[in-house]
Structure formats: C-alpha cells, structure tokens
Amino acid sequence: MSLSIxxxxxxxxxxxxxxxxxxxxxxxxxxxxxxxxxDAIEKTGxxxxxxxxxxxxxxxxxxxxxxxxxxxxxxxxxVRGIEDIANEYSYNIILCNTDLNREKEKExxxxxxxxQVDGIVYMSNTITDEIADKMASVGIEILxxxxxxxxxxxxxxxxxxxxxxxxxxxxxxxxxxxALIGGEMxxxxxxxxxxNGYVKALSEAGISINKDYILEGNYxxxxxxxxxxxxxxxxxxxxxxFAASDEMAIGVIRAGLESGYRIPDELMVVGFDDIxxxxxxxxxxxxxxxxxxxxxxxxxxxxxxxxHGEKVEQFKIVLEHKLIIRExx
Amino acid sequence: MSLSIxxxxxxxxxxxxxxxxxxxxxxxxxxxxxxxxxDAIEKTGxxxxxxxxxxxxxxxxxxxxxxxxxxxxxxxxxVRGIEDIANEYSYNIILCNTDLNREKEKExxxxxxxxQVDGIVYMSNTITDEIADKMASVGIEILxxxxxxxxxxxxxxxxxxxxxxxxxxxxxxxxxxxALIGGEMxxxxxxxxxxNGYVKALSEAGISINKDYILEGNYxxxxxxxxxxxxxxxxxxxxxxFAASDEMAIGVIRAGLESGYRIPDELMVVGFDDIxxxxxxxxxxxxxxxxxxxxxxxxxxxxxxxxHGEKVEQFKIVLEHKLIIRExx
DNA sequence: TTGTAAGCGTTATCAG
DNA sequence: CTGATAACGCTTACAA
Numbered sequence: 001m002s003l004s005i006x007x008x009x010x011x012x013x014x015x016x017x018x019x020x021x022x023x024x025x026x027x028x029x030x031x032x033x034x035x036x037x038x039d040a041i042e043k044t045g046x047x048x049x050x051x052x053x054x055x056x057x058x059x060x061x062x063x064x065x066x067x068x069x070x071x072x073x074x075x076x077x078x079v080r081g082i083e084d085i086a087n088e089y090s091y092n093i094i095l096c097n098t099d100l101n102r103e104k105e106k107e108x109x110x111x112x113x114x115x116q117v118d119g120i121v122y123m124s125n126t127i128t129d130e131i132a133d134k135m136a137s138v139g140i141e142i143l144x145x146x147x148x149x150x151x152x153x154x155x156x157x158x159x160x161x162x163x164x165x166x167x168x169x170x171x172x173x174x175x176x177x178x179a180l181i182g183g184e185m186x187x188x189x190x191x192x193x194x195x196n197g198y199v200k201a202l203s204e205a206g207i208s209i210n211k212d213y214i215l216e217g218n219y220x221x222x223x224x225x226x227x228x229x230x231x232x233x234x235x236x237x238x239x240x241x242f243a244a245s246d247e248m249a250i251g252v253i254r255a256g257l258e259s260g261y262r263i264p265d266e267l268m269v270v271g272f273d274d275i276x277x278x279x280x281x282x283x284x285x286x287x288x289x290x291x292x293x294x295x296x297x298x299x300x301x302x303x304x305x306x307x308h309g310e311k312v313e314q315f316k317i318v319l320e321h322k323l324i325i326r327e328x329x
Numbered sequence: 330m331s332l333s334i335x336x337x338x339x340x341x342x343x344x345x346x347x348x349x350x351x352x353x354x355x356x357x358x359x360x361x362x363x364x365x366x367x368d369a370i371e372k373t374g375x376x377x378x379x380x381x382x383x384x385x386x387x388x389x390x391x392x393x394x395x396x397x398x399x400x401x402x403x404x405x406x407x408v409r410g411i412e413d414i415a416n417e418y419s420y421n422i423i424l425c426n427t428d429l430n431r432e433k434e435k436e437x438x439x440x441x442x443x444x445q446v447d448g449i450v451y452m453s454n455t456i457t458d459e460i461a462d463k464m465a466s467v468g469i470e471i472l473x474x475x476x477x478x479x480x481x482x483x484x485x486x487x488x489x490x491x492x493x494x495x496x497x498x499x500x501x502x503x504x505x506x507x508a509l510i511g512g513e514m515x516x517x518x519x520x521x522x523x524x525n526g527y528v529k530a531l532s533e534a535g536i537s538i539n540k541d542y543i544l545e546g547n548y549x550x551x552x553x554x555x556x557x558x559x560x561x562x563x564x565x566x567x568x569x570x571f572a573a574s575d576e577m578a579i580g581v582i583r584a585g586l587e588s589g590y591r592i593p594d595e596l597m598v599v600g601f602d603d604i605x606x607x608x609x610x611x612x613x614x615x616x617x618x619x620x621x622x623x624x625x626x627x628x629x630x631x632x633x634x635x636x637h638g639e640k641v642e643q644f645k646i647v648l649e650h651k652l653i654i655r656e657x658x
Numbered sequence: 659t660t661g662t663a664a665g666c667g668t669t670a671t672c673a674g
Numbered sequence: 675c676t677g678a679t680a681a682c683g684c685t686t687a688c689a690a
Contacts, residue, residue, distance in 0.1 A: 014676075014677085015676065015677045015678075016677090016678095017676070017677060017678080017679090018675090018676060018677075021675095021676085027675085027676095028675075029675070029676080030675060030676085033675080033676080052682090054682095055682045055683065055684090056681080056682050057682090058682080
C-alpha cells in the first residue's frame with residue numbers, strides 16, 4: 001500500500017538518509033543525487049509519513065483550538081483567523097467544542113496533550129487555577145483569546161471601554177433613558193466589564209442608574225427578545241437599549257418592531273460584536289466591532305512566535321474595538 | 330520533561346509491555362500488577378504519546394475536514410455535527426479552509442495524507458476526476474457532504490425537490506409572478522438543481538418561464554440585495570422571490586423593505602438553508618431547511634462505520650429537507 | 659500472566 | 675557528500 005522512504009531509497013539507489021536529506025534540504029546533497037531522488041519520489045508518488053517524522057523531531061505542526069461551540073456566531077471568524085495564520089506557518093488546527101463543559105474541556109485537553117500538539121488556543125470557559133496548573137504541568141504553549149489569566153499569553157479587547165463607548169454614543173444622541181441587557185455578571189470576561197462600562201458612561205454623564213433598566217441575558221437571541229419585551233412594558237420605557245451581544249440586540253430589534261416602535265426614532269438599539277449578521281438585518285445594527293478575525297490572526301501569530309522561540313515583548317495584546325454606526329442608532 | 334512508558338514501567342517494577350497492556354486492556358493482566366501500574370501512572374501523571382502509538386498501530390484517530398470557509402453560514406453547523414459524532418467515536422477533527430481554491434485544496438489534501446488521517450470529510454469544490462483519482466490512490470476513506478461523485482460515499486439532500494417544494498408553496502399562495510435568484514448554473518451541487526426545481530414547479534403549474542425573472546447570484550447577501558433591486562425595478566415586478574440561499578433571501582428582504590414593499594403582503598420571499606439567522610430577521614424568513622447538523626452527524630457516522638470495517642448497506646444518503654414557514658411568505 | 663525484542667518510518671549522529 | 679545505524683515511544687508476536 002503506502003510506500004516508505006526505503007522504497008524511494010532503493011529505487012533511487014541511495015540510502016534512506018540521503019532521501020531524507022533531499023526532502024528536508026538542510027544539508028547539501030550533490031545535484032545529481034538530488035535529481036535521482038526527486039525522480040524516484042515523483043515516480044512512486046511517495047508522501048512522507050508525518051507521524052513518523054513527528055515522533056523523531058518532537059513536534060507535530062498541529063495546534064489545538066478549544067472553544068465552546070463553533071456554531072456560535074462569535075467563533076467561526078476567529079477560528080478562520082487562526083487557521084489562516086496557522087496555515088502560513090504550516091500548522092494544522094484540531095478543533096474541539098466543549099459546550100463550556102468542564103469535563104469535556106479536560107478530556108479534550110488530555111487528548112491534545114497526548115496527540116502532542118505544539119500549542120493550544122483556548123477560548124472556552126474562564127480559566128481556573130486547576131486548569132492553569134494542568135496547562136503549566138505539560139510543556140505546551142498556551143494562548144488565550146477573549147479571556148485572561150496571570151502570566152499566560154492572551155488576546156483581548158478592552159470590554160469596559162468598548163461598552164462605555166457604545167453608551168456614550170447613545171448619550172451623544174441626546175438620549176438618557178438607556179437600558180442594558182448584559183451578559184452574566186458572573187462572567188468576568190465579558191458580562192462584568194460591559195456592565196461596568198455601561199455604569200461608567202452613565203455616571204460620567206451624570207445619569208443615575210435605574211435598576212429596572214438593567215437586565216441579565218445569556219448573549220442569545222431569545223434573551224434579548226425577552227429582555228426587550230420586559231423593558232418595553234415598563235411604565236417608563238427606555239428610549240435606547242444597549243445589548244451586550246449582537247444576537248441579543250437583534251432580538252431587541254424584533255421585540256421593538258413587533259411592539260410597533262420605529263427604530264431608531266422611537267427606540268435606539270446598539271449591539272456588541274459586529275457579527276456578520278448585524279449588517280444584514282433591517283434596520284442594520286449599530287454595534288461595537290470586535291476584530292474577530294484579527295483576534296484569531298494576532299493570537300496565532302503570537303503563538304507561532306513563541307513556538308519558534310522568538311522573544312516576544314508583548315504577550316498580552318489588547319486589540320482595538322470600533323464603534324460601527326449603522327441604522328439602529 | 331515529558332516521561333515515557335519506560336519511566337512508568339520502571340517505577341511500577343514491570344516491563345513496558347505490561348504497562349502497555351494495562352493501558353489498552355486487551356490482554357488480561359493480574360489485578361495486583363494492574364494496580365501497581367495504575368499507581369505509577371497516577372503518581373507520574375504519565376500521558377501516553379499518541380504519535381508513537383499511531384506509528385505502530387497505523388491509525389491516528391484523526392479525520393480531516395475540507396471546507397471552503399468556516400465563516401460561511403453554512404458550515405459551522407455541519408462541522409459541529411461531524412465533531413460531535415467524531416468525538417463519540419474518539420476521533421479528532423483537523424479543519425481545513427480552502428476558499429474553494431484548487432491549489433489550497435490540493436495542499437491540504439496532501440498534508441492530511443501525510444499526517445495519516447483515518448478519513449476525510451470533503452465539502453469543498455465539486456469533485457473533478459483528477460481529485461477523485463488522487464483520493465483513490467491514497468488508501469484514505471472519503472466522505473462527501475453536499476456533493477456527490479461516482480462510487481464515493483455521500484450525504485446530500487434532494488435539491489431539485491426542495492426548490493420545487495419551495496416554489497410550489499409560493500404558488501399555493503396564489504402567486505404566479507415568481508422570480509428566482511439562484512446559484513451559479515455551473516454549480517452542479519446546488520445552483521443547477523435548484524434552478525431545475527424552480528422550473529419544474531412552474532411548469533407543472535402551467536406557468537410560463539419569464540427569463541427576466543431568473544437571476545444568477547453567488548449565495549451571498551449582496552448578490553441577493555442587488556438581484557432584488559433589479560427585479561423590483563422591472564416594469565412588471567415579481568410578487569415573490571425565491572432565493573437559493575438564506576443570505577441572499579435576507580438581502581432580498583432588505584431590498585424589498587427599502588423600496589417600501591410590505592413583506593409578505595406585497596412581496597413574498599423564500600430562502601434556502603435555514604441558517605440560524607433566518608429565524609432572527611424581521612420579518613423572519615420562510616425557507617427550506619437543510620438538516621445541517623444532521624448532515625454532519627450522519628456523514629461522520631457513515632465514515633466511522635466504514636473505518637471500523639462495518640458493512641454499510643447505504644453509502645449514498647439523501648436526507649430530508651423541510652419547508653419552514655415563517656413570516657416572509 | 660509477563661518479559662524480550664522486533665519493528666513502525668523518520669531524522670540525526672558519526673564515520674568514511 | 676553519503677551510508678550505517680541508533681534512536682523516537684509505543685505495540686505485539688513470541689517465548690518463558
């Protein structure tokens with residue numbers, strides 16, 4: 001069936017060492033010999049066995065990606081960014097979906113270690129000490145995206161500032177009754193900081209916080225829809241709603257439209273993420289753009305550098321967010 | 330650094346063979362010995378090297394997925410389906426994005442072969458004889474999703490029937506001026522059959538084909554939007570538009586709304602795919618549901634079975650589509 | 659029930 | 675410049 005370096009060596013009339021040498025072109029081989037070998041490879045259609053190679057050289061040119069769920073709107077773009085750069089550096093990616101399940105996470109982590117991946121990109125749960133220890137104990141390079149932990153490399157955005165920017169923009173439109181449909185307060189990566197940014201913007205504008213205007217969602221469409229229904233039925237309804245995710249914001253838009261409000265004239269809505277969908281809905285969504293693709297790229301670049309033993313000055317990178325003004329506010 | 334089976338053997342006071350045996354539990358090992366070994370593993374935190382194992386047993390428990398682009402709305406769900414089942418069978422997935430680029434496709438294919446994946450799920454370009462030969466020449470199991478080729482295993486839906494169902498539904502609403510924004514006619518997987526289904530439904534209803542009502546798109550939002558603008562400016566505009574993808578249909582909705590048409594009262598629109606977004610837009614999209622997740626699952630199940638040497642009676646599976654009636658028609 | 663040893667397909671060291 | 679050959683870490687006859 002599949003043939004090995006031996007077969008090529010035999011056909012070319014040289015030793016296996018020589019075949020290996022021409023393939024890896026680190027050592028000089030006489031032109032004539034090279035040609036013989038190349039011919040033999042061509043003729044046989046030989047493909048080197050990367051597994052055997054990995055066993056010897058102790059790297060696999062594979063990196064693992066641990067995410068909650070590739071079907072969530074957030075991840076495909078960043079995975080794509082990772083993959084593009086990984087490909088440039090000749091790495092392949094092994095994709096793992098954890099559903100935020102600690103058990104699955106641990107299992108995948110173990111498998112990745114056993115499969116000897118060169119590095120892991122992690123953007124699942126928030127990191128616990130236990131996980132961190134585990135990561136440290138195996139000698140694998142780790143990169144965090146959208147989360148952070150002590151001395152580990154990470155790519156993030158400034159969520160406080162981003163939320164603040166969003167709310168300040170709304171305020172600049174002359175609106176003061178601004179509600180928030182946030183993430184879970186127990187989520188230190190996005191839920192909490194975005195809430196803080198909201199509070200900060202309001203405070204700085206001298207607007208007092210209205211408890212009734214603050215709801216907790218789970219980033220999903222439905223929770224935005226439900227939240228907005230609730231908000232809109234308040235005696236004193238908000239004139240603008242800031243949602244901590246685009247999906248929720250799109251739920252808000254529907255709730256508003258269903259209730260007969262014109263957007264943005266009677267109800268402004270601002271989202272967060274700038275997922276693909278946000279430019280397609282009608283009215284299109286004003287939102288905070290997280291540079292998803294770029295986060296993947298920068299993350300993988302950083303990882304690749306560390307893998308190649310390059311000194312990296314900055315191993316905690318905070319990328320710029322951007323306010324994208326569309327029709328909804 | 331990372332320790333090997335030898336270290337465990339030494340600590341447990343047994344041979345490496347014994348350690349291997351307790352780990353793979355295919356051969357019986359005395360309970361007492363087993364315990365010693367397990368203790369040693371526990372104590373050292375030993376993790377077997379899957380690469381070394383693979384080299385010996387000649388399988389990697391990895392399968393490659395070749396797709397155009399994980400950021401396209403179509404793929405995350407099916408990839409998720411594949412991964413879920415793969416995980417059940419203890420496979421990991423290596424994700425490859427080709428952008429429909431033949432060159433990249435070939436490169437990835439080679440790498441996957443070199444990395445000795447046990448199987449490949451392919452849903453990129455349409456298969457050419459050249460690719461098919463390549464696939465056949467290496468001994469790797471191939472599974473096609475959303476495309477088909479001779480004797481290769483495949484998971485598809487009946488695109489002709491699906492498009493026909495969509496258009497018949499529109500007709501059943503009493504509308505006869507139905508336009509199509511289709512895929513490329515050169516795309517035998519989706520573009521052509523959906524066009525055929527459209528024609529078939531019209532013909533069977535005795536409606537004559539109006540050339541002006543047939544446009545070619547590229548499945549993307551923009552091409553739906555542009556197409557609809559064109560259609561809507563016809564002297565005799567269509568009363569319904571069937572788009573061969575949800576993204577295009579969502580573009581159609583915006584174009585319609587922008588032009589002041591009420592949907593569905595003045596303009597009906599039906600999409601294709603039932604991507605996540607289609608239930609979130611307003612008005613929500615009536616569409617043909619492709620069982621994306623299920624396609625991934627069924628595909629991976631089929632692949633796993635073949636990999637395990639099980640006889641599979643059916644290696645060309647056609648999954649059921651479904652008309653999902655929402656607000657747009 | 660367990661140990662010895664021969665590979666799996668490469669790379670890398672060491673001679674020549 | 676090239677050929678032998680010893681690893682890499684594991685599994686699996688074959689013996690014991």
